[in-house]
Amino acid sequence: MNAPVATSLLHPEFVQRPVPEALVQALATRFGSQCSTALAVREQHGRDEGAIAAPPPSAVVFAESTQDVQDAVRLCAQHGVPVIAYGAGSSLEGHLLAVEGGISIDVSRMNRILSVNTEDLTVTVQPGITRKQLNDAIKDTGFFFPIDPGADASIGGMTSTRASGTNAVRYGTMRENVLSLEVVTANGEVIRTGNRAKKSAAGYDLTRLMVGSEGTLGIFTEITVRLYPLPExxxxxxxxxxxxxxxxxxxxxxxxxxxxxxxxxxxxxxxxxxxxxxxxxxxxxxxxxxxxxxxxxxxxxxxxxxxxxxxxxxxxxxxxxxxxxxxxxxxxxxxxxxxFAAVSSRPGCRCITTDACVPISRLADALLDCVTEADASGIPYFLVGHVGDGNFHFGYLINPDSEDERTRAEQLNQQLVQRAIALGGTCTGEHGVGIHKQGFLREEAGDGAVQMMRAIKQALDPQNILNPGKIFTLQ
Missing domain, CATH: 3.30.70.3450 (Alpha-Beta Plaits)
Structure with a gap:
């Protein structure tokens, strides 16, 4: 059993698994120029838009096909080495950090539209295509894909974190808009979940299980999503x-x-x-x-x-x-x-961001108390919200060299999230759990539910190589 990964942002202590030189050589042989161990490349793939720091991965594989993803996962599985999927790098809760070491699989080159079925209102894409690329490509069809988390995130990353955004109040989230997936599992097998039919009662709903799994149960290589007619x-x-x-x-x-x-x-x-x-x-x-x-x-x-x-x-x-x-x-x-406006308002700062979602009837209660606490803290902050569905975001702008400011920001985050849960809400409406919110997940869902999630993870990924240390630890 691996040592637990610390989730504290104050003194992170991440336990790195060894990456054998034999694996790095095998990846270099298989992928050639598609594999990089250059420090600049590894560092780019070892950070996101959040405020958590971790060592970079040992190598980066730039996948260009499902077969590439399969081969990279199989090689890593042979050595028990973690694999972390990477799309656009816009996540906020440490999802793509190599907290236990390992290999980053960058799917940004897998950015093709595979089929557009306007009659059925669906499109099938590779995971690396971004939402803007998708909508630019289909704009002449009279249809669009409405999920808009703000950042030009990849469709794979949006599926992984169950993203939503500004249009969710009318069009729903990725949960409602992903119909089927092609997934590479922990042993390198390719499975398909769901289909293009509007409904199905066949077996477990594996698509819903995979959507929001944050790369811990498989790596997406094809995604079929709903389209909507452009409004008149x-x-x-x-x-x-x-x-x-x-x-x-x-x-x-x-x-x-x-x-x-x-x-x-x-x-x-x-x-x-x-x-x-x-x-x-x-x-x-x-x-x-x-x-x-x-x-x-x-x-x-x-x-x-x-x-x-x-x-x-x-x-x-x-x-x-x-x-x-x-x-x-x-x-x-x-x-x-x-x-970006907020970050530029305090040069050199880091932004500790958080989101929560409450029943809309309790939104005013949640926001007003959070604003009062943030004002009293003295830390510069901003507040935005997709308030039509009760989802809101605070960003605390801290001096990264100030332990006191970081501590106060984390206290504000804790109070905000616990308030949301107490009001019948959730610790994250769309950012996902990642590293930052693992303790809150247990508080929200309960030990029994988290243990069930662990059981699913252990059954599907017995070596714990798929993005380990995210959502929960196995200890």
């Missing part, structure tokens, strides 16, 4: 509010009366200031909702007018429309860049 009309609006509470109550009532809003994003006043400076905008520096409506011209107009009326009841003002595509793109690009 799209309109966006910005509305400022006197308080976060007023903005959140607007969202709650909008959802409860059944308005099929496509996106509704909360940005706190800190985030607005940072976004204005970073994206050279002049948004009112007050808590703000960014909204988008999809449908027919008449339907969009009715939705927007109803939300404007609701917002007015809660003091919403400066309701501004963005109907031109370039105006909508500028607004939501600014929202997607909130993380």
């Amino acid at each position: 009309a799209v309109s966006a609006a910005v509305c400022s509010f006197p308080s976060i509470e007023a903005a959140v109550h607007t969202v709650i009532q909008t959802i409860q009366v059944g308005v099929p809003i496509a996106r509704v994003e909360l940005i706190d006043v800190n985030s607005v200031r940072m976004v204005n400076a970073y994206s050279k905008l002049s948004l009112r520096e007050e808590p703000m909702l960014l909204m988008e409506f999809h449908g027919s011209p008449t339907g969009v107009k009715e939705q927007a007018e109803m939300v404007q009326e609701i917002a007015g009841e809660f003091g919403g003002n400066a309701f501004e429309w963005a109907e031109r595509p370039e105006d909508r793109t500028r607004l939501f690009t600014a929202r997607h860049n909130a993380y």
Whole structure:
């Protein structure tokens, strides 16, 4: 049994498994220039957008086919060496870090669209294609893939973390939108889960098991997802509010009366200031909702007018429309860049990010207490949220050399997550567990459920080589 991997961000102590030189040589022989041991390449594949540090992998294999993934996994399995799938590197909770050492398998070159079936509203892709690449490639078909986590993440990574994002309030998450998978298992076997049918009652739902497994049960090599018709009309609006509470109550009532809003994003006043400076905008520096409506011209107009009326009841003002595509793109690009805007606001900082999700009726309670705690801490922070489904994100901007700031940020994170769980919510709405939230998973799901997850992991990956140390440890 391997020694446990410490999950503390304060003093991480990761136990590295040995990587035999024979394995590195075997990979070099099999893959040639597709295998690199250069330090710069290994370091690139040994970090993500989060604040956790770990040693880089011993080598990186750039897979270009399912066969490449199979062969790399089989060679690593022969030596009991960990393998970590790598897509775009945009994860936030340490998912792709080689915390027990091993080999990184980069699937970014596996970025082809394999088939588009507009009649069935599906598309099958390789895991390395990003969401923007996919939508650019199919834009002339009249369909689109709506899941938008902000970062231009790979479809494989989005599937692995069960991503969602700004459109989830209307279109759902990756859980609802992945229909089938081709997966390389821990022994190098290729299996297929699901099919393109809209429903099935055949056996265990292996697709749902794999979606959100964070690379711990297999490596995806093909993914079939749902497509949606491009809306006939799209309109966006910005509305400022006197308080976060007023903005959140607007969202709650909008959802409860059944308005099929496509996106509704909360940005706190800190985030607005940072976004204005970073994206050279002049948004009112007050808590703000960014909204988008999809449908027919008449339907969009009715939705927007109803939300404007609701917002007015809660003091919403400066309701501004963005109907031109370039105006909508500028607004939501600014929202997607909130993380980078925040980091640039404190040069040299690291951002400890967290997300949680609560029942929408408890969203105001959760947010207001978290804001009060963050304000009292003295640590610069930003708050954004996909509030239509109760999901919100805090980012704490710390001096990486300050143990005190890191400790205070982690305390804020702990209070936030425990509050969400106590309100009937979850420790992560879309970032995933990774390393950072393992203790919270046990608190949320209970020891029995986590033990069941361990049993599944041990049955499917008895050597514990698939992204070990993530979601939970085996001890």
